Amino acid sequence: xxxxxxxxxxxxxxxxxxxxxxxxxxxxxxxxxxxxxxxxxxxxxxxxxxxxxxxxxxxxxxxxxxxxxxxxxxxxxxxxxxxxxxxxxxxxxxxxxxx
Amino acid sequence: xxxxxxxxxxxxxxxxxxxxxxxxxxxxxxxxxxxxxxxxxxxxxxxxxxxxxxxxxxxxxxxxxxxxxxxxxxxxxxxxxxxxxxxxxxxxxxxxxxxxxxxxxxxxxxxxxxxxxxxxxxxxxxxxxxxxxxxxxxxxxxxxxxxxxxxxxxxxxxxxxxxxxxxxxxx
Numbered sequence: 001x002x003x004x005x006x007x008x009x010x011x012x013x014x015x016x017x018x019x020x021x022x023x024x025x026x027x028x029x030x031x032x033x034x035x036x037x038x039x040x041x042x043x044x045x046x047x048x049x050x051x052x053x054x055x056x057x058x059x060x061x062x063x064x065x066x067x068x069x070x071x072x073x074x075x076x077x078x079x080x081x082x083x084x085x086x087x088x089x090x091x092x093x094x095x096x097x098x099x
Numbered sequence: 100x101x102x103x104x105x106x107x108x109x110x111x112x113x114x115x116x117x118x119x120x121x122x123x124x125x126x127x128x129x130x131x132x133x134x135x136x137x138x139x140x141x142x143x144x145x146x147x148x149x150x151x152x153x154x155x156x157x158x159x160x161x162x163x164x165x166x167x168x169x170x171x172x173x174x175x176x177x178x179x180x181x182x183x184x185x186x187x188x189x190x191x192x193x194x195x196x197x198x199x200x201x202x203x204x205x206x207x208x209x210x211x212x213x214x215x216x217x218x219x220x221x222x223x224x225x226x227x228x229x230x231x232x233x234x235x236x237x238x239x240x241x242x243x244x245x246x247x248x249x250x251x252x253x254x255x256x257x258x259x260x261x262x263x264x265x266x267x268x269x270x
Contacts, residue, residue, distance in 0.1 A: 033227040034220045036256055042263045087173040089213050093152040
């Protein structure tokens with residue numbers, strides 16, 4: 001009787017662990033006409049712990065270019081930012097930047 | 100409206116019209132916060148419970164449902180400060196109508212007011228063009244419901260900006 005070998009399983013586990021720690025998830029904030037510029041800066045400072053200058057730079061990027069990548073993180077942390085920013089009423093998506 | 104920071108509190112004084120606008124906004128917010136995402140009308144769902152980002156995150160249907168449940172939980176957490184505002188108003192008999200909000204709860208109020216701005220815009224199809232209206236003549240060309248909603252959105256924007264400024268001051 002043939003037996004299954006374990007290496008496949010450990011390979012998959014290894015891949016999962018590696019993926020979990022890989023900082024390849026981008027958090028993208030999209031422009032909308034309702035949220036105030038000052039409010040977006042406030043939220044970036046609060047959620048992402050950005051200093052005011054950096055928060056303003058990203059807010060202007062959202063305003064002028066339609067979107068800004070505010071963080072590139074592990075999936076878990078990107079999801080946390082995603083949820084917090086959405087909870088504040090911003091339009092947010094996350095996407096894997098390097099597949 | 101006058102707003103100031105007094106130690107660990109933010110103190111507002113409103114005219115009667117401002118009180119009415121704020122009470123109306125708070126009542127609508129409380130109603131909408133009570134409604135679960137799956138029962139919310141599509142305009143509320145689109146602005147407060149958008150699942151657009153969940154697709155990019157490759158979440159399953161169950162994960163998305165859980166996600167929306169958590170977003171709803173975040174929003175219901177803002178109800179306490181709104182109820183306290185209504186209670187304070189109802190205990191007063193004459194203007195100026197005052198509200199005292201602990202600094203620790205002010206952020207919940209600020210975010211709730213912003214939620215209502217988003218909701219009004221969605222409900223009345225207010226977008227970039229309407230938000231860019233700067234003159235009275237241009238305002239009066241809009242349908243009456245959009246005019247009312249825009250005035251409310253602008254009043255709440257004023258409150259949001261005052262709150263941000265007061266929260267960022269040292270007190």
